[in-house]
Amino acid sequence: MQCEMCGETIRGAPKLIRVEGAELQVCAKCGKFGTEVQQPRRTDMLRPGAPRPAPGSRAPASSAPAQRKRDMFDYMEGEIVEDYAERVRNARMEKGISQKDLALQLMVRELLIKKIEKGELIPEEEVRKKLEKVLGIKLVDIVAGDDEKKAQAKITQTLGDLTIIRKAKK
Structure with missing residues (x-):
């Protein structure tokens, strides 16, 4: 495993530290740059004051699919x-x-x-x-699929291309 701060291979157990809100697994040398976290933060915890489901009951499935966060790619x-x-x-x-x-x-x-x-x-x-x-x-x-899509978009006719508009004489 590599240190998430310096990139060196971690020998022994990695340390979990928090640096400016980000939790990182680091080597012993980089452990001094943050505060050590005893347990990983749970992201599935409910908000304070939110209703808790009854024990044994299942949480309702959300109707909208979860959206993936966009990355640089x-x-x-x-x-x-x-x-x-x-x-x-x-x-x-x-x-x-x-x-x-x-x-x-x-x-x-x-x-x-x-x-x-x-x-x-x-x-x-x-x-x-x-x-x-x-x-x-x-x-x-440029991915070949992207070029094909762009070329098809330029060639595809629209309803406006097919219709002939005639102005009525007054």
Whole structure:
């Protein structure tokens, strides 16, 4: 298991700590950066003052399906290429830019550039766009299904295309 703060492999039992409201499983070294939580927080607890179901009774099924929280991949135009790390490294080296200089141009941390180039971290949409612009590369392949959908949407006729509107003479 990896430490959720520093990324190192945890030797022994992980510590559960709370840092600014987030609960993380961390190694012994990172345990000092938060307050230790004795028991994991239960998310299924009822709100105070809400009616409690009788013991043995089943909770009513909700009529609306639970909506999935959107993540960064829902906002992406396509899929990120598998060799994104190599493309970023090669383009940066061709331009003769150091990782530190690239980080300064993009206004991100140098560690972020290092992790992207190692393939340890997939760049978020904002960082990806900046990388593409500064390095002059493409990191996203448009999914074929998306192109087909867009092409079909342009070709599909509507009711307005089929009807002929004639104005009545007055």
